[in-house]
Amino acid sequence: MFWNNKRTPRGSSAAAEKASPPATISATASTPSSATTSATNSAAAARASRRVPATVQIDVGAEATATTDLVDSALAVIDEAGAKNSPVLQKHGDELSEIRELIQKIRYQGDFQTPDVGRALVKFKAVAESLVQVVSADAGNFTARDLDKSMDEITNAAENVRKQLAGDIVTAKNNVIETGFQINAPIGKTFAEGRIISKALGNRAINANQVNSLVYGSAADVLGLIEAIKWTGGSKWTYEGRG
Known part of the structure; x- marks a missing residue:
């Protein structure tokens, strides 16, 4: 070309x-x-x-x-x-x-x-x-x-x-999920010293939960979070989020 x-x-x-x-x-x-x-x-x-x-x-x-x-x-x-x-x-x-x-x-x-x-x-x-x-x-x-x-x-x-x-830039970009739970950023109890910038661009969540920023905690904490927000019984998610 x-x-x-x-x-x-x-x-x-x-x-x-x-x-x-x-x-x-x-x-x-x-x-x-x-x-x-x-x-x-x-x-x-x-x-x-x-x-x-x-x-x-x-x-x-x-x-x-x-x-x-x-x-x-x-x-x-x-x-x-x-x-x-x-x-x-x-x-x-x-x-x-x-x-x-x-x-x-x-x-x-x-x-x-x-x-x-x-x-x-x-x-x-x-x-x-x-x-x-x-x-x-x-x-x-x-x-x-x-x-x-x-x-x-x-x-x-x-x-x-x-x-x-001195720090980090975390970017979550163009991630899509339909139903369920998605984390598009690092998970941990500590991160790099200095300023941390989180960017979320073009992400979509359809009838789902999506996290596009740093998650402070352990794997057990994340599992507890998922358990707390997941839908139960006959309830339904009927929304679409962008960010």
Whole structure:
């Protein structure tokens, strides 16, 4: 699959300037080892560019702002390339929107702005710059394969950022149940230290009970809860809940 988009989003040229140039290998027939040395050095330099020393002071809020701009640039190109008419583009656009929401939480909530988050965010920004380059290259021409690869990288980088948060984000999304009882979140007596954010999106309960947030307690407590609310005798549930 191939998409054509003539617009270059705001900020894409800046991302291109920051990206590392392709490795250049020069060698003659009499010195074959020079090619290997050049390639090895270039690869090592590329890996080093993504490593952030623990002693480096990072303005996490500023990094989150710059990263949001990059994600917005990629979203603009994907939207203009026809996300509304392409399930693949729509899927990737939705994924980027969720990632943007994560970065925005870090941008505006100071307790998420820790050194570990900052280092993960710097690495994420480098991957986001690569994504912008992919979707903006050749006036917005990009293939589904190129986009899939870049989205896989940025999704993994975003997950690494999320894992560094002081706390956790629990998401219950698109779960459906018809009659019965369903819990779409962790169960336990204790959870990670720090802020815990629960999100419930697109869930449906038809004549059923559904829990889409953290449940504090043991397995026995949950069984007791189910026993307390389940229907008995000839009674029926006749409602549909969404959340």
